[in-house]
Amino acid sequence: MGVIRRRGVVALGVTGLVAPLALAFTATPAQAASCTTRTGPYQKQVEKFLGRPVDGKQSATDCKAIQAFQRKHGITPDIGYAGPVTWGVMDLMNKQKAVGNKPNKDGKCPVNKGRIACVNLTLQLSWIQDGNRLVYGPVPVRTGRDGYETRTGLKKIYWRDIDHVSTLYNVPMPYSQFFDGGQAFHSVGLSMWNPPGSHGCVNMTTTTAKKYWSLLKNGDDVFVYGRKPGT
Known part of the structure; x- marks a missing residue:
């Protein structure tokens, strides 16, 4: 995180040099990531985990559910794609839950x-x-x-x-x-x-x-x- 801060200082310095040009434009707020229509390789597994109908096909409601999960846990890009990182988190959650109250079994x-x-x-x-x-x-x-x-x-x-x-x-x-x-x-x-x-x-x-x-x-x-x- 310290590296990010140092980079931030450098970026601000560069912005200062081009400020006269930058003033000619109006900044717009960052847009929320839009939902993808692509079906991910772990679509069925992710649908099942989220309690969605398991048909292996991406839908608008599937995407919103996946996107909400991604945003909750800081998974990027948060575009609702059922990829390996998202499924990896879900799979780990399943394995953790299966341990119950016997972690040192x-x-x-x-x-x-x-x-x-x-x-x-x-x-x-x-x-x-x-x-x-x-x-x-x-x-x-x-x-x-x-x-x-x-x-x-x-x-x-x-x-x-x-x-x-x-x-x-x-x-x-x-x-x-x-x-x-x-x-x-x-x-x-x-x-x-x-x-x-x-x-x-x-x-x-x-x-x-x-x-x-x-x-x-x-x-x-x-x-x-x-x-x-x-x-």
């Missing part, structure tokens, strides 16, 4: 550490357990994108800062609990299914981040495993 997160925060990158889920007992979760999370992957392995929370601001990206990171270098649990004002992902941190809703803040402390274990789709 496969036993991959250690049960011999006492209280521990687990992060399953493959399913983009996190939870807190104490031995075999589920303490909180599972909840959807948003982890590192390709090139900024959240690092796997057993770690410990070593620093907590409730009002942290990133010095690298100059963005707020409320309820930060750092467990590996600059990687931390913290809240964001984004959908947990917003692609492509974070810069390595485990993003959470404010509600989840607050709960993690109340349940965890310095020295508590964190175990990250799996591989995020697309990385």
